[in-house]
Amino acid sequence: MDKDNDMILKAKNKKDKGEKERMEKNPSNAEIDVPIEDESNCEALLQSDSSEGSSDGNESGCCDDQGAEYAALKQLCQTYERDAIANHEKYLRALADFENYKRRAIKERSELVKYQGERIFQDLLEMVDNFERALQSADSDPGQLKTGLEMVYKSLIDVFTKYEVRAESAVGENFDPNKHSALGQVVVDDTSPGTIVSELKKAYFYKDKLIRVAEVVVAKEPEASDRDSVDETV
Incomplete structure (x- = not known):
């Protein structure tokens, strides 16, 4: 073991001595020369810096994409909200129109029944009965009265026929x-x-x-x- 250590130490001293002599002979090379192992370290550092810059760029691009997506979703939500409000207003107007139509229909129907219902025909029937009695009593005195009564009676019957009263x-x-x-x-x-x-x-x-x-x-x-x-x- 000691023998091996001595050999390593001698080799190192010999190497250091050779480098010292070389630097003394060529002092300008000492300023320029860079150990070979340092070149690989520089490349590694450059690659590390490049990768870090790329990572920062990717993170920045990702944030930009998320921001654009959020803005698009926000705009879409606002559009849907406006459409929902407009549709709700249309629904309220349609509902109001329908309620007005229903009230008008009920009113018109009630008026139709009120003015064209059975009561008017029941009242007219009493008139028909009176005219029939007048015609029977007028047989003893034929004249203009009978003719007039016949005309009135016929007009009433025509009205009944028109409205399907028989x-x-x-x-x-x-x-x-x-x-x-x-x-x-x-x-x-x-x-x-x-x-x-x-x-x-x-x-x-x-x-x-x-x-x-x-x-x-x-x-x-x-x-x-x-x-x-x-x-x-x-």
Whole structure:
């Protein structure tokens, strides 16, 4: 071991001595000459500086990209917000228009029912009844009155026809409590019981709806006393 150390020490001293002699012979080279191992160190330092600069550049570029992306997202959010506000305003206006339309429709419908409903026709029916009675009483005095009444009566019937109001005679029909109101019963020969023999007021329909029942007189079966009197007469 000691022998090896001595050999290493001698070699080092010899090397140092040779370098010293070389520097003494060429002093200018001492200022220029750089150990070879230092060149590799310089290259490493240059590469390190370059990589650090590149890393800083990459970090700066990454930050720039993130900033641009954030700005784009912010602008997009603002656009969506404006669109949402505009759509909400449109919805409110449409809702208000619909509510106004609904109120107008309800009002128009109520007015239509109020002024063109059944009540007006029921009032007119009383007029028809009065004119019919006047025509019957005017037979004894034919004149201008009868002619005038006939004209008025015809005009009323024309109005009824225009609005699909029609009369229905019940004479000869079987009694129907749904559209007939019996004012009395009488015995009529050769007539089945329950048959309507006369009417004081006709039934009236508005389109397919009954708006007034007929007031009628209905045939009935003869009572026992009536049958006995008939048999005695025979």
